[in-house]
Amino acid sequence: MTRDFLLAFARNKGAVIGLAIVAVIILMAVFADVLYPQDPWDMVGLPFAPPMTDGMLMGSDMLGRDIAAGIVHGARVSLLIGLTSTLAAVFIGVLIGAIAGYYGGWLGDLLMRFTELFQTIPNFVLVVVIVAIFTPSLTSIVTAIALVSWAPLARLVRGEVLSLRSREFVQAAVTCGQSNGTIIVKQILPNCLSPIIVSASLMVATAILLESSLSFLGLGDPNAMSWGFMVGSARTVLRQAWWMSFFPGVAILVTVLGLNLIGEGLNDAFNPRLRRKRTA
Amino acid sequence: MKHPIRFLRSLAVATALACTGTSLMAPPQAVAAEETPVHGGTLTAIIQPEPPMLILGLNQQAPTQTVAGKIYESLLTYNFDLSPRPSLAKSWEVSDDGLTYTFHLQEGVTWHDGEPFTSKDVLFSFTKFLPDTHPRARALMSRAESITAPDDRTVVITLKEPFPAFLQGFEMSTTPIMPAHIYEGTDYQNNPNNNTPIGTGPFMFDEWVKGSYIHLVKNPNYWQEGKPYLDDIYFKVIPDAASRALALENGEVMQSQYNDIEPFDVQRLAALPHLQVIRKGYEFVAPLMWLEINHRVEPLGDKRFRQAILYALDREFIRDRIWFGLGRVATGPINSVTKYYDPNVPRYDYDPDKAIALLDEMGLEPDGDGVRATVKFLPLAYGETWQRLAEYVKQALGKVGVKVVLESTDAAGWGKRVANWDYEITTDFLYQYADPSIGVSRTYLSSNIRQGVLFTNTMGYKNPEVDRLFEEAAKEVDPEKRQDDYSQLQRLIVEDVPVAWLLEMEFPNILNTRVHDAITTAIGVNETYADTWISPE
Numbered sequence: 001m002t003r004d005f006l007l008a009f010a011r012n013k014g015a016v017i018g019l020a021i022v023a024v025i026i027l028m029a030v031f032a033d034v035l036y037p038q039d040p041w042d043m044v045g046l047p048f049a050p051p052m053t054d055g056m057l058m059g060s061d062m063l064g065r066d067i068a069a070g071i072v073h074g075a076r077v078s079l080l081i082g083l084t085s086t087l088a089a090v091f092i093g094v095l096i097g098a099i100a101g102y103y104g105g106w107l108g109d110l111l112m113r114f115t116e117l118f119q120t121i122p123n124f125v126l127v128v129v130i131v132a133i134f135t136p137s138l139t140s141i142v143t144a145i146a147l148v149s150w151a152p153l154a155r156l157v158r159g160e161v162l163s164l165r166s167r168e169f170v171q172a173a174v175t176c177g178q179s180n181g182t183i184i185v186k187q188i189l190p191n192c193l194s195p196i197i198v199s200a201s202l203m204v205a206t207a208i209l210l211e212s213s214l215s216f217l218g219l220g221d222p223n224a225m226s227w228g229f230m231v232g233s234a235r236t237v238l239r240q241a242w243w244m245s246f247f248p249g250v251a252i253l254v255t256v257l258g259l260n261l262i263g264e265g266l267n268d269a270f271n272p273r274l275r276r277k278r279t280a
Numbered sequence: 281m282k283h284p285i286r287f288l289r290s291l292a293v294a295t296a297l298a299c300t301g302t303s304l305m306a307p308p309q310a311v312a313a314e315e316t317p318v319h320g321g322t323l324t325a326i327i328q329p330e331p332p333m334l335i336l337g338l339n340q341q342a343p344t345q346t347v348a349g350k351i352y353e354s355l356l357t358y359n360f361d362l363s364p365r366p367s368l369a370k371s372w373e374v375s376d377d378g379l380t381y382t383f384h385l386q387e388g389v390t391w392h393d394g395e396p397f398t399s400k401d402v403l404f405s406f407t408k409f410l411p412d413t414h415p416r417a418r419a420l421m422s423r424a425e426s427i428t429a430p431d432d433r434t435v436v437i438t439l440k441e442p443f444p445a446f447l448q449g450f451e452m453s454t455t456p457i458m459p460a461h462i463y464e465g466t467d468y469q470n471n472p473n474n475n476t477p478i479g480t481g482p483f484m485f486d487e488w489v490k491g492s493y494i495h496l497v498k499n500p501n502y503w504q505e506g507k508p509y510l511d512d513i514y515f516k517v518i519p520d521a522a523s524r525a526l527a528l529e530n531g532e533v534m535q536s537q538y539n540d541i542e543p544f545d546v547q548r549l550a551a552l553p554h555l556q557v558i559r560k561g562y563e564f565v566a567p568l569m570w571l572e573i574n575h576r577v578e579p580l581g582d583k584r585f586r587q588a589i590l591y592a593l594d595r596e597f598i599r600d601r602i603w604f605g606l607g608r609v610a611t612g613p614i615n616s617v618t619k620y621y622d623p624n625v626p627r628y629d630y631d632p633d634k635a636i637a638l639l640d641e642m643g644l645e646p647d648g649d650g651v652r653a654t655v656k657f658l659p660l661a662y663g664e665t666w667q668r669l670a671e672y673v674k675q676a677l678g679k680v681g682v683k684v685v686l687e688s689t690d691a692a693g694w695g696k697r698v699a700n701w702d703y704e705i706t707t708d709f710l711y712q713y714a715d716p717s718i719g720v721s722r723t724y725l726s727s728n729i730r731q732g733v734l735f736t737n738t739m740g741y742k743n744p745e746v747d748r749l750f751e752e753a754a755k756e757v758d759p760e761k762r763q764d765d766y767s768q769l770q771r772l773i774v775e776d777v778p779v780a781w782l783l784e785m786e787f788p789n790i791l792n793t794r795v796h797d798a799i800t801t802a803i804g805v806n807e808t809y810a811d812t813w814i815s816p817e
Contacts, residue, residue, distance in 0.1 A: 041675050047601050063601060063672060136688050222686035236664055237544050
């Protein structure tokens with residue numbers, strides 16, 4: 001099963017490329033302190049230095065900070081925020097979705113109306129409001145992103161659970177006298193893992209984009225170097241110095257693209273029949 | 281809007297023909313001096329943000345001053361060196377004891393609606409209208425024992441005690457003259473004429489299309505013979521910074537002021553042949569920028585720590601790289617263009633080693649991460665440039681072992697927190713209004729430690745000698761003794777570093793090279809523009 005899955009995934013060229021990109025970004029984040037031991041906020045060179053001057057691969061920004069150092073250290077912030085907020089969102093989404101789907105009735109209705117409440121408010125507006133209220137910091141940003149991302153997942157999980165709970169193996173577990181909690185965790189959830197994984201991988205990409213947009217608007221953590229901040233602070237001097245916003249922009253683009261490719265690949269590998277239909 | 285279109289077309293031709301490039305530093309008036317003014321033409325200027333109203337006596341926000349400064353006038357205006365010069369008052373005397381000020385008014389002045397202007401209007405403005413509506417004028421006029429008008433052309437003010445800075449209080453933002461025949465006995469804020477300002481100035485209100493433009497036209501009965509030169513002025517509301525730069529660039533507007541153009545765009549625009557940058561015209565307000573330090577928080581209460589902060593900051597870097605060359609490195613509490621400035625004070629040139637030595641002396645040893653102390657920094661929420669400054673301060677202080685944690689807030693939150701002393705370090709800038717006893721002492725007097733009030737001694741700085749000297753200097757009539765007091769004060773305060781002075785701010789006026797004699801006094805773009813003219817294409 002695992003081997004089949006890996007083969008299916010590897011057959012998708014885009015997915016492999018995506019995986020390679022994300023691997024590089026992860027390596028960058030892990031070895032940031034080795035590649036650029038100095039603080040990325042340090043003004044190490046002449047301000048406004050174009051790429052390839054003073055030993056600075058991507059040039060410097062308006063205060064003389066090395067852009068390459070910012071990109072490498074920024075990878076940490078982007079990945080950290082992307083992963084933690086997705087984990088939190090998956091936890092909330094699965095919990096609410098599973099309970100609503102399994103128990104149904106008035107409890108399910110209540111939980112779904114609550115979910116819809118979050119779905120009807122535009123994501124980005126809500127994130128901005130939450131971060132503005134709780135003052136920008138890594139914690140408040142992660143919380144805000146998690147709070148706006150769980151709703152679609154909850155609906156997805158509810159649908160899966162609804163269809164699984166009437167299947168024979170679940171009925172069998174019920175007759176065996178397993179408790180509701182055990183049935184949800186041991187019988188149902190493992191069987192709806194694939195859609196959860198696929199949407200989680202896409203949620204990481206969305207979270208990174210959300211964080212970048214926040215930083216672009218100046219609502220990022222002022223003590224953390226992030227790609228969105230780099231683009232946002234450099235946009236005003238775009239006409240004088242293109243490289244300041246170009247490289248971090250490319251970093252965001254490539255990372256989000258990589259994560260999306262992986263998501264697509266996972267989806268295809270989990271649903272081989274779907275994929276064949278599409279390629280046919 | 282027939283005018284602007286015709287005007288744009290002709291301007292395009294002018295731009296193409298223009299060949300005199302003016303650099304950032306070029307003396308602005310050099311060209312104008314050789315030419316004789318010509319009549320006619322329309323001036324277009326940026327106004328940002330849109331003023332809430334144009335009644336200068338009721339609102340003194342910067343954009344209101346710029347527009348209404350053409351409509352209303354005051355008794356005096358000021359040269360670049362802050363010496364007074366005539367406006368509605370043609371001459372004035374101050375008695376030797378410094379208590380009696382006598383103003384003689386101009387002849388033949390009428391309001392825009394034809395009513396004659398007399399000393400009755402001045403009396404009404406100083407004793408009724410302004411004390412009711414304008415805090416700064418109220419503070420000034422509360423120093424008067426009596427204000428009288430012996431005849432139609434004379435006003436006499438007697439003070440309770442000498443206050444030599446009194447003579448600096450008669451420009452249009454502090455004491456604009458309001459028409460008594462319109463406002464006397466009415467509710468000033470709700471007067472039906474508040475939509476159609478009536479002044480004595482060279483330009484009259486014509487039309488205001490909210491969100492678009494304000495149109496002023498020439499006053500044909502202006503009291504200065506043959507003036508103004510311009511036919512009319514359009515103030516255009518352009519809320520977006522990039523669009524403002526573009527409007528200057530393509531000739532749609534001919535003037536910008538204050539922060540209309542972001543510092544990073546100024547150099548680019550200055551290089552264009554049809555634009556010139558004039559940095560004069562802000563001597564009256566003379567903004568000074570500093571790091572405000574809360575003395576109640578340890579170790580910020582120790583003056584050695586504050587001196588270390590000043591040594592650790594490369595203020596030339598701040599001027600050149602963050603403000604793109606706009607400004608002068610500050611030496612102390614008084615801006616060098618304000619009266620009684622003294623350059624002879626202790627200097628704090630960039631020297632991180634001295635900063636480290638001072639921190640060592642205090643016994644602040646670095647821990648495992650090289651951190652000697654941690655402070656929180658709340659940057660002023662006025663946009664990009666201030667954020668860059670905060671990032672720089674964080675790095676520069678980090679180099680000497682002071683870890684800076686940046687906080688963030690919006691403009692309203694900033695005001696609330698600073699006024700209530702809920703900060704450790706922040707950025708701030710204040711106007712000085714020509715005289716230290718008006719705009720400087722308020723920051724350092726211990727009697728001005730008032731919780732909840734912004735722009736007071738929010739640091740909690742206390743030095744009895746400083747208090748005594750400020751009070752003495754404010755009353756001193758002899759200019760030499762006064763200078764002595766202020767010189768002594770500056771040395772004392774600079775030694776204490778109650779705030780870490782960064783820059784004397786400069787605002788760029790960016791003008792089309794066809795505009796002449798616009799910036800002629802210390803109030804710059806807020807002047808009446810009676811002398812301003814535009815050379816034909």
